[in-house]
Amino acid sequence: MRVEIWSDIACPWCYIGKARFEKGLAEFAHHDEVEIVHRSFELDPTYAGDEPVQVIDMLARKYGRTREEAQAMEANVAANARAEGLGYLTEGRDHGNTFDIHRLLHLARARGRQDELLNLAYRANFAEERSVYDGDVLVALAVEAGLDADEARAVLADPKAYADEVRADEREAAELGANAVPFFVFDRRYGISGGQPAEVFTQALEQAWKDRPMTMIGEDAGACGPDGACEVPVTGGTNA
Template identity: 75%
Template sequence: MRVEIWSDIACPWCYVGKARFEKALAAFPHRDEVEVVHRSFELDPGRAKDDAGPVIPMLAKKYGMSEAQAEAAEDNLGTQAAAEGLPYRTRGRDHGNTFDMHRLLHLAKERGRQDELVQGLYAANFAEERSVFTEGDERLVGLAVAAGLDADEARAVLADPTAYADEVRADEREAAELGANGVPFFVLDRKYGVSGAQPAEVFTQALTQAWGARSPLRLIDQADAEACGPDGCAVPQQS
């Protein structure tokens, strides 16, 4: 069975949702027969490569809140990430264009190192002090090497803006055709879709149903799970 995950490295709910899905997958009896493929989705595809900025002011502007409220929202998201065993840096992060990261992920897919790279990119973006947006190509090359890719091959991809560009755009078109207007978006064996960072129990249900059923794509659980879309990411409220 194949599970395709549309996501963006800039999406915190993708980071959390991946962990929740993997918790369900680890307990799934047929986990060794499940292939996971990461697919590209840019939250801001028109953004310039050199356009990067801090997260807190961006959240305040996008959602019409004060920076103090944005900080509180980040703190709450950090708490939810921690509940999944994920480090999450609530202050000092930035955001920017992720197109080159998606291109590298397609290289990593061909080399059998895609999951390692996507996890490394998430950790670098959400947990580390160094930026993945402002330090240039060598920052991404270092992450690619840490994931098991060849440095020169990664550099060659980054130096050629056309390398894997068509693959990224094809993923994004397919997401739109499947009705995904936000991420994370999980498609299980082209039978079921799960939208948002749902609880692990929802992923368990979807895995079980997709394994044993044959039907057109159906969305599992239409509750308002947290996700990121073109207009931004759902902002968690303090309870």
């Protein structure tokens, strides 16, 4: 079974939702038979600033709130993150364009290190004083995730590298009706929006597993139909 997760590194509920999903997955009996694919979604694709801005300032401006109200919003999210055992800084975090991060995550997927890089990027962005909008920090994170530093730098230096893959993920999200993240899709049959409780993910996994398409193995085997008629396969030999 495949679970696809659309998310953005700038999204705190994606950070929290990933942790909750993994807890729900751990309770699923067939967890070792689930393939996880992380897909790209930009919360602020039009952001074109050369320099990142402080998250509190961005929230106040975006939602028309005072700084105090924005700080209260962050404190609420932080409480949810910490309840899941996640670190979370409410002050001093940056916000910027995440397109380069998504491109690097596609490189990581191609090298089998996507989940490792995503975890490191989330931690750097939300729990550590490391700006994921800095190219040197991204390269350092890529190396920590097991990627080659020169290859990571080459991807970041070439704006076309993995750009089509990011855009394709975003188009697919739109086609599936996703207008917010995190967005979880189970075998292209069921979708869950938001960082739901772990038990919701366990239930969705169980339902998707129950309803997954049956894979037929083998051909020309003997079988009986609902009318009681049975067919004997032709094997090329002669019945005595």
